[in-house]
Amino acid sequence: MVNGIKPIAAKSMAERVEASLREYFTKENFKPGDPLPTELELAAALGVSRNVVREALSRFKMLGIIETKKKTGMVISNPDIVGTFEKVLNPEIMDEATLQDLFELRLVLEMGIADLLFLRKTDADLDELEEIAAREVKDKNFRISTEIAFHGKLYEMTGNNTMKRFQNLLLPIFGYVMKLENKKFVSGKVTHQDLVKILRKGTVKEFKEGMLSHLQPHFDRLK
Amino acid sequence: MVNGIKPIAAKSMAERVEASLREYFTKENFKPGDPLPTELELAAALGVSRNVVREALSRFKMLGIIETKKKTGMVISNPDIVGTFEKVLNPEIMDEATLQDLFELRLVLEMGIADLLFLRKTDADLDELEEIAAREVKDKNFRISTEIAFHGKLYEMTGNNTMKRFQNLLLPIFGYVMKLENKKFVSGKVTHQDLVKILRKGTVKEFKEGMLSHLQPHFDRLK
DNA sequence: ACATTTATTATGTAGAACATAACTACTAAT
């Protein structure tokens, strides 16, 4: 019987190097702009081939955590988190449970931005929003695109660019889930025009109620 | 003066191969479990070295989009989006604007989960939540950990695992921003125990007002 | 002192070689 054997890291070298580097970055308290050792130095220090190091570094480059220039070498940089998110957000290969979770997440965001909206809305914003809502009524053909434009504008009004971009990524998920369940795009009793009116003259509380009513058909689908 | 010059793909081969593969995956409508061509075949088809292909593939492996077994080859698999998010969510190297955005995002989520909560809460959940709130009052020393436990439990109660994990990742960001601005951890007039009470016997609307009041100190910091 | 040329260096890319795990097919033994 075997005994005293090590479980061994069954993971690949590149994977382990990635973990080592990540630990190294935080341990050494690296900040954006800080230069990194050369590939050869890292390879020597880690006891692996330059090739493996490059595979691990390639991962960090994709995440935007590392930038490189020839001769100059590599430096730490601040990653684009939403851009990274985009790289994995493909409805076709995601499991249904997660898709459903993201669908709900979108509803939660929609319900939660009310306070930010009232904190930051401007008259110019409201004018634009009103214009979008009006366009929708005229052009019945473009309902989905104005639907997207309206809610997109709401996120824009929060002044939170990360959230705005994030919501934009969730749109295809939303559409995909709707299609999966063969549901049509219906809105509740409260229309976009109603919401604009509340935003202009109403209270935060009223807006929250309005948005809930507007999204009610979607909530009805959740058990 | 120069004119009519092409911007050129200044990107690296690995980066371009990554893009090509991504396009290939969607074009061919790959689904989890579907086998991929071998590294050598891909290298030949793309006209690059196997090395470059491996760097690109390594990226997909990190995202969980590709899994490999020796001899058998590579297959598409469904990625873990929250796990990927974790890889880029390092407060130390993120720019302050994004940190601020994520801070707000957390508040938005907190305000937005009310409807899901009332849709899915159970008595067992409420008992546990009450226990956490009670523990907090007794042990003043562990305020921060019970704070985390309480709000974490709320997300758990939504039944949305993705959101729960996501919120968990945002916690360090939240703490980091608080520290950046030298703010202390204060809660509004409505306490955790109040929130439990509302969850048990109150209405959704009351809970939303309660949560807003509970988070008011944080909202006050936003302009 | 300035412009030009010449190393130098770190990343980018290519190709070959071999190890290793896992699958296939064939063979031998009971």
Place this chain on the structure above:
DNA sequence: ATTAGTAGTTATGTTCTACATAATAAATGT
């Protein structure tokens, strides 16, 4: 004939070498 064992095959994992390229630094010449 079923099983067990063996050899062969194949795709990934890893290493090494070589050279191209861009950016910097050093050296040179006027």
